[in-house]
Amino acid sequence: MEQTKITINDVAKAAGVSKGTVDRVLHDRGEVSRKSREKVLRVIEELGYKPNVYASILASQKKHTIVCVIPEYSPGDFWSLTAKGIDESRETAFRYGITVNMVTYDQYDAESFRNACSEVLESNPSGVIIAPMFRMDTLKFVKELSAKNIPYIYIDSKLEDEDYFAYFGMPMYQSGYLCADILTGGRDVRKVYIVRIERDKMGYSDPTVARRTGFLDYMMNHYPDTETVNVFINPKDPKDVAAKLDEAFAEPCDGLRYIVMFNSRIHLVVDYLRNRDIGGCRVVGFDVLEKNVAALRSGHVQALIAQHSDRQAASAVTAMVDRLVLGSPVVRKDNYTQMDILNCYNCDYYM
Amino acid sequence: MEQTKITINDVAKAAGVSKGTVDRVLHDRGEVSRKSREKVLRVIEELGYKPNVYASILASQKKHTIVCVIPEYSPGDFWSLTAKGIDESRETAFRYGITVNMVTYDQYDAESFRNACSEVLESNPSGVIIAPMFRMDTLKFVKELSAKNIPYIYIDSKLEDEDYFAYFGMPMYQSGYLCADILTGGRDVRKVYIVRIERDKMGYSDPTVARRTGFLDYMMNHYPDTETVNVFINPKDPKDVAAKLDEAFAEPCDGLRYIVMFNSRIHLVVDYLRNRDIGGCRVVGFDVLEKNVAALRSGHVQALIAQHSDRQAASAVTAMVDRLVLGSPVVRKDNYTQMDILNCYNCDYYM
DNA sequence: GTGAAAGCGCTAACAT
DNA sequence: ATGTTAGCGCTTTCAC
Numbered sequence: 037m038e039q040t041k042i043t044i045n046d047v048a049k050a051a052g053v054s055k056g057t058v059d060r061v062l063h064d065r066g067e068v069s070r071k072s073r074e075k076v077l078r079v080i081e082e083l084g085y086k087p088n089v090y091a092s093i094l095a096s097q098k099k100h101t102i103v104c105v106i107p108e109y110s111p112g113d114f115w116s117l118t119a120k121g122i123d124e125s126r127e128t129a130f131r132y133g134i135t136v137n138m139v140t141y142d143q144y145d146a147e148s149f150r151n152a153c154s155e156v157l158e159s160n161p162s163g164v165i166i167a168p169m170f171r172m173d174t175l176k177f178v179k180e181l182s183a184k185n186i187p188y189i190y191i192d193s194k195l196e197d198e199d200y201f202a203y204f205g206m207p208m209y210q211s212g213y214l215c216a217d218i219l220t221g222g223r224d225v226r227k228v229y230i231v232r233i234e235r236d237k238m239g240y241s242d243p244t245v246a247r248r249t250g251f252l253d254y255m256m257n258h259y260p261d262t263e264t265v266n267v268f269i270n271p272k273d274p275k276d277v278a279a280k281l282d283e284a285f286a287e288p289c290d291g292l293r294y295i296v297m298f299n300s301r302i303h304l305v306v307d308y309l310r311n312r313d314i315g316g317c318r319v320v321g322f323d324v325l326e327k328n329v330a331a332l333r334s335g336h337v338q339a340l341i342a343q344h345s346d347r348q349a350a351s352a353v354t355a356m357v358d359r360l361v362l363g364s365p366v367v368r369k370d371n372y373t374q375m376d377i378l379n380c381y382n383c384d385y386y387m
Numbered sequence: 388m389e390q391t392k393i394t395i396n397d398v399a400k401a402a403g404v405s406k407g408t409v410d411r412v413l414h415d416r417g418e419v420s421r422k423s424r425e426k427v428l429r430v431i432e433e434l435g436y437k438p439n440v441y442a443s444i445l446a447s448q449k450k451h452t453i454v455c456v457i458p459e460y461s462p463g464d465f466w467s468l469t470a471k472g473i474d475e476s477r478e479t480a481f482r483y484g485i486t487v488n489m490v491t492y493d494q495y496d497a498e499s500f501r502n503a504c505s506e507v508l509e510s511n512p513s514g515v516i517i518a519p520m521f522r523m524d525t526l527k528f529v530k531e532l533s534a535k536n537i538p539y540i541y542i543d544s545k546l547e548d549e550d551y552f553a554y555f556g557m558p559m560y561q562s563g564y565l566c567a568d569i570l571t572g573g574r575d576v577r578k579v580y581i582v583r584i585e586r587d588k589m590g591y592s593d594p595t596v597a598r599r600t601g602f603l604d605y606m607m608n609h610y611p612d613t614e615t616v617n618v619f620i621n622p623k624d625p626k627d628v629a630a631k632l633d634e635a636f637a638e639p640c641d642g643l644r645y646i647v648m649f650n651s652r653i654h655l656v657v658d659y660l661r662n663r664d665i666g667g668c669r670v671v672g673f674d675v676l677e678k679n680v681a682a683l684r685s686g687h688v689q690a691l692i693a694q695h696s697d698r699q700a701a702s703a704v705t706a707m708v709d710r711l712v713l714g715s716p717v718v719r720k721d722n723y724t725q726m727d728i729l730n731c732y733n734c735d736y737y738m
Numbered sequence: 739g740t741g742a743a744a745g746c747g748c749t750a751a752c753a754t
Numbered sequence: 755a756t757g758t759t760a761g762c763g764c765t766t767t768c769a770c
Contacts, residue, residue, distance in 0.1 A: 041484075054758075056757060072756080090445050091445050092748055094764090210733070395763065396764095408739080446764040
């Protein structure tokens with residue numbers, strides 16, 4: 037990079053002012069005459085001065101804190117991956133003297149989300165990272181953040197406001213399109229079973245609509261005559277899952293049975309298939325939960341479409357740290373992360 | 388993380404010694420009585436003291452430099468990706484006051500590699516990152532590095548010595564296995580064309596042998612009766628490529644023609660197919676060169692198996708930086724990075 | 739063997 | 755509006 041480290045002192049000397057003044061223009065904290073200001077700015081430019089972040093952090097014992105608002109999680113489920121990413125980035129942030137906290141909410145309970153939000157607002161953080169599930173409440177929340185001049189980053193999915201500092205997540209529509217291609221793969225497909233969560237039937241905060249749309253568009257374009265069957269299950273009740281799938285699969289099928297699920301819980305279907313000892317299915321799902329990967333290995337699932345939720349979360353934290361420490365404007369606002377296709381041959385190298 | 392930052396002064400006080408002494412035990416630079424040493428160590432443990440990296444860097448104006456030894460590259464080819472990763476990590480390293488240099492060599496010329504090596508040794512770097520192509524010369528080189536106590540990291544591929552600090556690369560054998568699965572995909576495959584570089588015929592430093600072996604093993608296991616045809620081409624001569632492929636494809640083929648290449652140059656085949664306007668092929672290759680991705684989009688290639696070479700290189704630099712700055716022992720020595728399956732639907736999100 | 743003290747580049751409070 | 759100065763936590767002489 038730059039050869040000789042030129043310091044704030046060099047700038048001060050060259051501009052004929054004191055470091056104090058240079059520091060003031062550096063941080064835009066006024067109290068500087070237009071003349072000095074311009075001169076300093078010019079000298080900085082000429083000399084190619086870059087502040088030493090570490091000296092800066094050392095000197096200003098600022099206590100930044102970032103808080104991440106995400107759904108509650110249990111070991112092995114989808115959000116635990118995000119939490120893992122946050123945990124990993126915590127160390128990096130700590131090196132910059134920044135604390136990273138997590139506030140979780142019940143993704144099925146808007147009230148709990150609102151509570152989380154007020155808690156966050158009260159703690160008056162330097163930055164917020166948020167995985168939104170409740171549209172209206174989130175919009176209200178981020179408006180308050182903006183009002184308090186607190187930058188926020190969306191992860192997983194984002195809303196239609198424009199004030200967010202950055203977004204990290206998968207392109208949902210395209211992931212559905214891709215999913216359809218992988219499920220069908222040029223085969224002769226007559227019927228596809230789409231297994232869905234009952235809750236989603238009422239359109240109540242379903243984060244996978246876009247994905248389903250992408251899937252159906254692909255089918256429309258490539259398999260216009262294929263029938264799609266929606267099977268609604270209650271994920272918390274294995275008996276219900278079995279009953280609903282029994283019903284759906286009652287009618288015999290001559291070729292492969294094509295099954296897909298748009299959230300991370302394809303493992304529920306796998307459990308059913310394993311219990312009933314049903315073979316001859318082509319099953320595709322999303323996300324690398326431990327159980328899903330196991331199903332990949334055992335051959336119950338042929339492919340999984342995955343995103344590195346941990347990396348997304350970590351990137352979000354890093355972006356926020358950079359913004360807080362360096363005032364970096366963020367390289368890209370919308371970061372659509374890659375979609376990984378996993379099968380039994382490459383999944384072992386995914387973690 | 389830790390709540391109150393406890394400093395070297397706290398440790399010194401608690402241990403009844405001066406910071407000088409604490410620093411000495413911290414960095415193992417002797418000159419400390421067993422007694423003080425043990426006491427300090429115990430206090431550090433008890434208080435959970437963590438050194439402040441930045442203060443440390445600030446104070447010790449050490450001038451570390453990392454040098455990366457990789458093959459020469461032109462825009463768009465495989466090694467330019469690695470170079471890109473190195474460039475990106477340069478900024479991070481710079482923040483730690485570490486300079487990252489690059490020394491390139493001609494991957495077809497062992498002599499140029501040896502020259503690069505001596506250049507590196509003379510510059511006396513703090514750490515070396517190396518993409519090895521010439522086995523014997525590399526082994527000699529790393530032996531000298533070890534002798535000078537300079538840590539080195541392998542990227543892309545590694546050798547059989549044990550002194551390397553870390554390795555970042557793709558599992559080659561498995562990538563071949565995976566490739567075969569993607570190429571065949573349960574179809575009825577009679578014949579597969581393996582396009583190879585002429586140079587590799589003499590077994591002269593072919594980095595893809597393991598990959599080919601994986602591929603052939605898969606075929607043996609799943610398609611024992613399928614014929615494989617090796618086509619050797621001279622990559623620098625399009626006329627030769629055309630001639631050899633013409634010859635290979637002379638015999639008509641009733642179904643799909645299956646074509647694969649184990650290095651990054653599947654685009655050579657694509658150029659040929661496009662010129663001759665040949666369709667009805669299933670083509671699988673490796674690595675995300677611009678040209679290869681274009682072929683994915685245009686439908687001339689159905690799948691690409693990819694690795695994030697840029698990320699690998701960046702990880703290598705980061706690992707070295709951590710080692711140099713923090714003395715971190717490296718989390719994992721062998722880092723087999725994931726194999727990404729790209730098709731026309733997810734490739735746009737890969738960069 | 740160990741302590742004291744002078745910085746590293748920057749910030750922020752205090753003078754002026 | 756601007757200069758001065760005392761640290762931030764650590765490293766590194768240099769005495770003793």
